[in-house]
Amino acid sequence: MxxxxxxxxxxxxxxxxxxxxxxPKLDNLPGGRTEALRKLHTYDPSSYSRTRNYTNGAVSQLSPYLRHGMLSLIEVRDHLRSKFSNDPSHLEEFLRQLAWRDFFEKVLTWNGHALDEDLEEPKHSVSRSNRIPLDVLSGDTGLPCIDGMLSDLFDQGYLHNHARLWFAAYLCHFRGVRWQEGAGLFRQHLYDGDIASNSASWQWVEGTFASKPYFMNKDNIANFSSGKWCNSCKVKCPFDADYPKLQHRLFAGSTAPFVSKVADKAAVTNNTQxxxxxxxxxxxxxxxxxxxxxxxxxxxxxxxxxxxxxxxxxxxxxxxxxxxxxxxxxxxxxxxxxxxxxxxxxxxxxxxxxxxxxxxxxxxxxxxxxxxxxxxxxxxxxxxxxxxxxxxxxxxxxxxxxxxxVLAEYPLEPKRFSRYWEKVAIQVLGHRPNPPKRKFK
Ligand SMILES: Cc1cc2nc3c(=O)[nH]c(=O)nc-3n(C[C@H](O)[C@H](O)[C@H](O)COP(=O)(O)OP(=O)(O)OC[C@H]3O[C@@H](n4cnc5c(N)ncnc54)[C@H](O)[C@@H]3O)c2cc1C
Incomplete structure (x- = not known):
């Protein structure tokens, strides 16, 4: 039988x-290759490069399917390249972002468990705590933007890339928490929670896999979220300063106090079975x-x-x-x-x-x-x-x-995306890339 x-x-x-x-929730994202193919076939990346940095931009939300191998990077690239063969320039930015995923997988292949720890020396000497403050875990920091991001994380299981960057910068630099704690929180809640893209991105924000730490100010959040939190925000904003002032405040001063990690937003089920x-x-x-x-x-x-x-x-x-x-x-x-x-x-x-x-x-x-x-x-x-x-x-x-x-062959140690992209762009795009205009990864 x-x-x-x-x-x-x-x-x-x-x-x-x-x-x-x-x-269980009613609006769970459906998993599976059938749904992944449906999403891929209906995705139109034509406004991606213009809008992708905005939280309401035309992003694909394919990452959960890529994370679980329900789709492969190669088939996403090949499908879009054949569908938009008349205008490959529309695709270039999207394919470059797909390559970030490939790059981070190579970082994991190269480093293995070492990716769980700092890959490079920190670029600042501010101490870090290994506890996520309770107000963060309960999505109740009092900052409408951060609470909005936490609500999306806990309830939707998805955050736009820019929101991930903002939240990671908030947790590491404004709250003084080790990047590993934030990476763990993301793995637990994001549909696409991953080792490679997640840990490497948190390290990119912390500056242990980048030449400097990443942080944002209020103007940046207000602009790329189209004012959705900032326009009606009444609280004293910790991000409201220019970059030199914030840089001084974050990396020349001390970190905020923290409380112990006593509970997560949702209780862990018991284990008596x-x-x-x-x-x-x-x-x-x-x-x-x-x-x-x-x-x-x-x-x-x-x-x-x-x-x-x-x-x-x-x-x-x-x-x-x-x-x-x-x-x-x-x-x-x-x-x-x-x-x-x-x-x-x-x-x-x-x-x-x-x-x-x-x-x-x-x-x-x-x-x-x-x-x-x-x-x-x-x-x-x-x-x-x-x-x-x-x-x-x-x-x-x-x-x-x-x-x-794999999307691209790159036998060297993957240290910086720019170096990797210089070498692999032709493989990924099928043509030489246009000169870069990017501000964000
Ligand atoms: C702190 C932090 C943590 C992250 N954690 C994860 C994670 O656990 N799992 C995960 O899959 N991605 C992670 N990312 C990368 C990125 O945010 C997501 O892949 C992307 O937002 C997924 O949304 P999308 O499919 O709509 O992306 P799109 O913008 O539609 O991009 C298409 C695909 O390209 C790849 N991609 C796009 N941007 C990136 C990027 N910056 N890095 C790596 N790959 C990218 C993804 O596979 C994505 O599905 C993280 C980024 C940050 C800053």
């Missing part, structure tokens, strides 16, 4: 007890020479080589319970991934498809033994936990890593 275990949402979240914050038994006891061994595919959370796509080439293998996705217990995700993030798995399983011909919850090495080992599988297929990814899981499985099984196509 083989299994096509449908991903029953209530049962799944019972098994994920202790792994998430908050609960017994261990889950998600591998059916009577699961039948596979016919000889049948393999197992481990689908991890950055490769949820039926065109991923790993699954596309193995229609007879058993397929398993594992929610990494120990990792989620250590850093619970917002419910909407897990629901988005669960949607993606449902959609993937619907579109795969493979007859054995399971969603497991637990320690990935233990769950996959148990499953492979039950199935009698001796080979495990994994899609290549720079996330250290994917690499480490593959290494541990390799001690017991034959592991085949399926290479991941």
């Amino acid at each position: 083989n299994y096509d275990q449908s991903n029953q949402r209530d049962t799944l979240f019972e098994r994920l007890s202790g792994c998430f914050l908050g609960g 017994p261990a889950s038994h998600d591998i059916p006891e009577d699961i039948a061994p596979l016919p000889p020479n049948t393999d197992l595919i481990w689908v991890h959370d950055a490769a949820i796509s039926w065109v991923d080589e790993c699954v596309a080439q193995n229609p007879n293998a058993a397929v398993a996705f594992v929610f990494n319970k120990p990792a989620l217990q250590a850093e619970p995700w917002a419910y909407h993030r897990l629901a988005f991934v669960a949607d993606g798995i449902d959609d993937l399983f619907k579109n795969l011909p493979n007859s054995t498809k399971l969603t497991l919850v637990g320690d990935p090495v233990e769950r996959l080992t148990t499953l492979a033994h039950k199935l009698g599988a001796t080979t495990i297929h994994i899609s290549e990814h720079p996330n250290p936990w994917v690499i480490e899981t593959a290494e541990q499985l390799r001690m017991k099984f034959r592991v085949i890593i399926h290479p991941r196509l």
